[in-house]
Amino acid sequence: MFWLVSNGARLTASASRVQALNELVWRSHTNKQVGRQRDILSSTGQQEAMGSVKVECVVKEQNEIGEGPVWEEKDATLLYVDIYGPKISRWNLLTNQIESMHTETYVGCVVPRKSGGYVMGEGTRFAAVDWEKRTITTIANVDTGKSNTRFNDGKVDPAGRFFAGTMAVEVRPTELERKQGSLYSLHPDHSVLTHFDQVDLSNGLDWSPDHRFFYYVDSLMYMVEAFDYDIHTGQLANRRPVYRLEKDEGIPDGLCIDAEGKIWLACYNGGRVLRIDPQTGTRLQTVKLPVEKITSCCFGGKDYTDLYVTSAYKGMDEESLSKQPQAGCIFRVTGLGVKGIPPYSFSG
Numbered sequence: 001m002f003w004l005v006s007n008g009a010r011l012t013a014s015a016s017r018v019q020a021l022n023e024l025v026w027r028s029h030t031n032k033q034v035g036r037q038r039d040i041l042s043s044t045g046q047q048e049a050m051g052s053v054k055v056e057c058v059v060k061e062q063n064e065i066g067e068g069p070v071w072e073e074k075d076a077t078l079l080y081v082d083i084y085g086p087k088i089s090r091w092n093l094l095t096n097q098i099e100s101m102h103t104e105t106y107v108g109c110v111v112p113r114k115s116g117g118y119v120m121g122e123g124t125r126f127a128a129v130d131w132e133k134r135t136i137t138t139i140a141n142v143d144t145g146k147s148n149t150r151f152n153d154g155k156v157d158p159a160g161r162f163f164a165g166t167m168a169v170e171v172r173p174t175e176l177e178r179k180q181g182s183l184y185s186l187h188p189d190h191s192v193l194t195h196f197d198q199v200d201l202s203n204g205l206d207w208s209p210d211h212r213f214f215y216y217v218d219s220l221m222y223m224v225e226a227f228d229y230d231i232h233t234g235q236l237a238n239r240r241p242v243y244r245l246e247k248d249e250g251i252p253d254g255l256c257i258d259a260e261g262k263i264w265l266a267c268y269n270g271g272r273v274l275r276i277d278p279q280t281g282t283r284l285q286t287v288k289l290p291v292e293k294i295t296s297c298c299f300g301g302k303d304y305t306d307l308y309v310t311s312a313y314k315g316m317d318e319e320s321l322s323k324q325p326q327a328g329c330i331f332r333v334t335g336l337g338v339k340g341i342p343p344y345s346f347s348g
C-alpha cells in the first residue's frame, strides 16, 4: 500500500511509512531511543535507495523463538519452527492459514524430505516427521553422554545431506554452558558425521551457489565463518572468518545465501538483516525490522524474490514487548532486487 509507482507518490508514502514505523516501534522518547530513531530514518532512506524495499509482518501468530524458515514452493507455504513451542508450523501464503504440530521437546530445525514429510533436529535426535499422520520417528541420536544440549539451526546441503548443530540449553537467551555444541550431518543412509565440537551456540548455515563453500555461525563468536566444502563427501576444511559483526549489529543468528552468492544474516538483538559479500568480507546492505530479536531468514515466494524473516519474543520484559508488539512475528521483505535459491530436501 505504501509503495507506489510515481516518485512523488513514493515520497509521501515513504514519509507515512517512516511515521508508522516510528509510532509502532519507538513510542517513548528517551535519548537512547531518539538516537535509534535516527538510525531507522536513515536506514529507511537507504533501503528505498536500494529499490523500494518494503517490510511487512505476514505471520502474525507470535513465536517464542521462530526459527528455521523454509519455503515450500509446491504448496506456497513457509515451514518453520517455534523452538520453545515446541512446534513445527506451516503458513500458507494463499489462505493465510497456519497449521502446527507439537513436537516432544525443543525443536531447532525442520526440513523437507524427498520421500515425503519432514526431518527435524529435535532435542538431541534427528527424527522423521509424518505430517499427515502427525507422527515422529527417531532416525539417529547425537550428543550422547551430554545431558543438557539440544539441536538448534539446520539445513540440507545441495546433495541432500541434513546438517544441524547443537548447543547447551540456554538459561536465558545467550546464557548457557559454553563449548557444549557440535555440528553434525545426517546422511542419506542415516549415518551421522560429526564435523567439529566445542561450539557455543550453533546457528546459521548455508552453501555457496557453486557448492564450493560452506558458511557458518557460532553465535557467540560474533562472526560468520567460511569453510571449503567438498560436495562429493560432505566434508568441511579450512575454517576462516568472513565477517565480524559491529557492536550495534547484535548477535549473528540464522543466515541464507542468495543467487549471487551473497549472505543474508539475521541479527539477534540487532533488529536487522545484513547482506554480506563473503568474497570481500564487507557489508553490502542493512535492512531494519521493527523488532530486535531477528533469528533467521530464507528466500521464498514467486521466483524466490521475497525474504522471509523470523523473530523471537523469548526473554523480553513487558516494557520491551509493549514497544515491539510484533516480536515473534514473521516478516516479509520485498523489493530487494535479488533472488534466493530453492531449498534442498533430505534425500534419505
Ligand SMILES: O=C(O)[C@H](O)[C@@H](O)[C@H](O)[C@H](O)CO
Pocket: 065, 067, 083, 152, 153, 170, 173, 174, 201, 202, 203, 219, 251, 252, 253, 254, 268, 295
Ligand atoms: O534462535 C536461535 O538460534 C537460538 O536458539 C536462540 O536462543 C537465540 O537466537 C540465541 O540466543 C541468540 O543467538
Ligand SMILES: [Zn+2]
Pocket: 067, 152, 153, 203, 204, 253, 254, 295, 296
Ligand atoms: Zn538461530
